[in-house]
Amino acid sequence: MGNWDRDALDQEGRDKFINYLKEHGYSCSKSRLKLFDLVHSIHHHFDSEELVKIANENKLQISRATIFRNLVLLEEAGFIKKVQFTDRHTHYEHIYGHKVHDHMICVKCGVVVEFFKRSIQVALEEVASEHSFVAHSHKLEIMGHCKKCNPDS
Amino acid sequence: MGNWDRDALDQEGRDKFINYLKEHGYSCSKSRLKLFDLVHSIHHHFDSEELVKIANENKLQISRATIFRNLVLLEEAGFIKKVQFTDRHTHYEHIYGHKVHDHMICVKCGVVVEFFKRSIQVALEEVASEHSFVAHSHKLEIMGHCKKCNPDS
DNA sequence: GTCTGTGCAAATGCTTTGCATGATG
């Protein structure tokens, strides 16, 4: 994961991020933009440790503290979202340029499958409105055994 | 939360727990049973801190370490389950004697509403089998604003 | 030049662990 470069999609998101920063009175520091690029150079789930590692390997000059502080900002700006898998620390995934989806996790081998199911989305809307909630987002993870790890097969 | 007592339902669960311990080669220590009772005397979500606090107030003589160690056991035995809300530390809820349900969390006031929706359960089963997964459990949380905190109302 | 962001290292807070002691079967 040492190499990372922006692609066209990210460039568009990058501009949105810059706008967000300006509109909300945050400055466009180099670290923030570097972190944005770094985060978007990873095409899978990631955690803070991974960012720190890549940043160090590539001598990006972003400290661990700055990474944590700006992950909060990226989350607040709606570019990334926390996901909690089996272990204790926080993982993130991209939102920008990605479709809404949920996760299925094999408790044996740890494989994570992303899926989208319209009927779930619809049912979520319904149940929220039944309880007079205005839903903004949700977190859904199915735990079980994947085909390979299925003890009965 | 200073008072706690077993009721009939818990007594049945308690026996199951004792069986579980025996079958799995764990000893039926006083601490373990006290923790079982304590956990089941709480009728809502709880966290380790709350258990420690009640244990101390009631002089139950269960140390923090023992609480953590046995929470793992209770989870493994299927009596409680981890739930992750907004803050950083782990919350638990009962499984035994409770129906399957999910949560809706108000991001403003933090209220947690439990709900059950059949169409969601059905859709979860479907999507798992579409991906050749055998689902054991799931975690579903809807984040949004409750009626009171809804900014548009 | 003023205000905001960053780096560093220390602090935090939940959780885990090593080891000597105590309870269990």
Add this chain to the structure above:
DNA sequence: CATCATGCAAAGCATTTGCACAGAC
């Protein structure tokens, strides 16, 4: 009486924070 559980205090680990300095606008 051998084994497993517990208590205590210390360690771990992801994350947060205070403060002096650097960078943005």
